[in-house]
Amino acid sequence: MSVADTVTVPHLGSSTIGYALAAPYDASLPTLVLSNSFTTSVDLYRPQFADEELRRTANLLAIEPYGHGSTRAGYADYTYWDSAAAALGVLDALGIGRAFVLGTSQGGWIAVRMALLAPDVVQGVIPLGTSMDFESPRSRELGCWDGISFCTPAIDALAEPVDDDWVIPVELVDAVLAEGFGPDVSAEERDFWHATHQRNYTGDAGRRRLRTSSINLRDRDGLHGRLDEVRCPVLWLHGTADPVYSVANAQDEIGRFTRSPEAELRIVEGGQHFLSASHPEVVDAAAVEFLRRWAS
Template identity: 75%
Template sequence: MADTGTITVPHLGTSTIGYRFGRPYDPSLPTLVLVNSFSTSADLYRPQFADEDLAATANLLALEPYGHGRTRASYEQFTYWDSAVADLQVLDALGIPEAFVLGTSQGGWVAARMAMLAPRVVTGIVPLGTSMDHESPRSRDLGCWDGVAFCTPAIDALAEEVGHDWAVPVELVDAVLAEGLGEDVSPAERSFWHETHQQNYSGDDGRRRLRLSSINLRDRDGLHGRLDDVRCPVLWMHGTEDTVYSVANAEQEIGLFTSSADAELRVVDGGRHFLSASHPAEVDRATIDFIRRWT
């Protein structure tokens, strides 16, 4: 597996987007774009890159959203719509005419935005452990988390300029891991994400990117009124142990893809919020079948 590199696109006053191929690009295969969850990086998809069957089915291309990994922009503000536009520009720059898009949590709504913006490019989406709503009372009534309460303390704590020696506190990383993978995270995995976060979010630039990423998560726009513009097939996978967004919410929202060629919700017993990491075998097998069906 190659290391994460960058590619330049024109969006937001010129951006460098962090990207990683699992193997050298093979134009005879379909492409699966992988969009990572809040504060993680392309490394979230290490299990997918290691899956030989998945790699033989599609080119695996991880793209890091604004505020994450190695992605940077000339402009200082960004939203999830910007990440969707930039990812489409990466595909164009790489000469990839169409792709499936799999996204975990925030990656799910980037995938949906990509499908809305470029229906001729996005041939199918696989949202994992996500929600298509804003952080609404409706979603909390259905058992989803209180994203406002989770994000606001971090946003407030990250408001002041810091020195070059600053790095994201491990307590914040542990809070993300608890929501994404539960409390039973191995010491090796916890240490990996502590180190990765502190590399990606250091100095005042890191503080600012993490704060804007948290603001985007808390204050994002909902997609309910737009989902009938998604025409490609949708395979939504959701874990029963997802403590961020509930199965009940997913059961309602899958019905909003009324123009999709097919829209299926698949519930994974015991699955966590970062479903591609907690249950990679189930996600990879379903994704392979989905790609083969719609290619």
Template identity: 70%
Template sequence: MSKIEQTVEIPHLGGSRVGCTFARPYDPALPTLVLINSYTTSAELYRPQFADPALASAVNLLALEPYGHGRTRASYRHFTYWDSAVANLQALAALGIREAFVLGTSQGGWVAVRMALLAPDIVKGLIALGTSMDSESERSRELGCWDGIGFNTPLIDDLAEPVGEDWVVPDDVVDAVFDTAMGGLPAEERAFWLAAYRANYAGDAGRRRLRLSTVNLRDRDGLHGRLDDVHCPVLWLHGTADRVYSVANAQAEIRMFTRSPEARLEIIEGGQHFLSASHPAEVDSAAVDFVKRWA
């Protein structure tokens, strides 16, 4: 069955529209697994998960796109990851979903944790993929993480001035994201994402969304002082080939979830930063096991 794409209206940020994608019609008898995509991608990041019949039959798969990404739009011009967490919770309420497990890739991981902090009665478990709970700090770089300030600042500077409505995101921006997150892409997959990015980031409004998404990535607040207030189980999957955030950082941060009933790190050999895309079989199997255990 083909996936179901829609948007829901919520009140946050002066009124917003949140992009939602279901794998199939919602079944209230099944637990829900929310999927939150990584920087500048969209719900399409989770095509392998939507195509997995075992995963789609075990849970309601629901991808929610953060502010600045995909089909999600706000009336107000500025937003943060906290806003995306609030928007996701309001989207769940609008859809009539009272509780969910939440999986997030990279930035999706810290949006997921923010959701659990804001609404512990709704978020029943967290699955973090290739993420970090820190700001872009010197500490994280010392542990082998990327230089997020150096990566993002040139793009923020390049996107500072208004552009015409014929503008689309440059190909080299897309290539830089996927070279870093996936070690590059085969030609067909690259063509898919170039088309997706050109659709999502076009004209001056697209430039503004791309720039603010990049500002958020570079300038976000860290969560270390809040992680002991997460009370749901946490499963963190991290690839050994992740070029952005290191296994060493994941090993340090998983221990900060001191009040979770279980906080477990699993290392995926050869896994890339966009782990659900590079190693979908391992991610999907772990997600099914985790939800079945804690639902």
């Protein structure tokens, strides 16, 4: 699986957005947007694209945020709000009026931003292994990682321009894989993501996208003051082996969706941070159930 197409949206001075559909669009089915995690691409959702039951249930539309995969911004800088707006622009460009959104890690808070920006479009959100906070002292007190310490060395190391032959160092890729997939990443999976990252982050433009993505992760705004404005159902799945954002944090934050018709947290025993990759059967079955319940 790789990016099947790109589409132009007017956001940020006209942008090219990378996306992939699991099958030709079927207007009789609901649509599930899939938003990928930090520095990954639509390829994160290979297990979901391979799940026949999920494909029979919904149109699967993976959309790459700014700074990721084939997506390119018309302007030099962007935030997660821009990625949410651009994803909504993709739906508009493809003629899709309503959709559910599933997001892993940063994709989770992009999904919620989409729901906040366009409540008449987003029918429900499925956050996986995520947080609705900024990288706050509160989140660290609840057992979440120190995202500032994780991101700052890379941001500093990527500050200077590089030559055209530069590619993302494998050490940075391995650091992401360790946080996302856990300590037991297979050699095949590691090789795949080394190649994918080194294809997506090359030259000085690639360095800049990687650095901006890292800044966005470290310095993002939190959503606690806005979560009571989410009016769609929420199904949050969180793994017990997630080293980045804790179950305790998820337990606290699910209760902040006070105006959602239903906000449920499901704990996945042994689930890693990239839960859609570590436990695809659990995630896919939950998504099918959620879509069938709430699609209308």
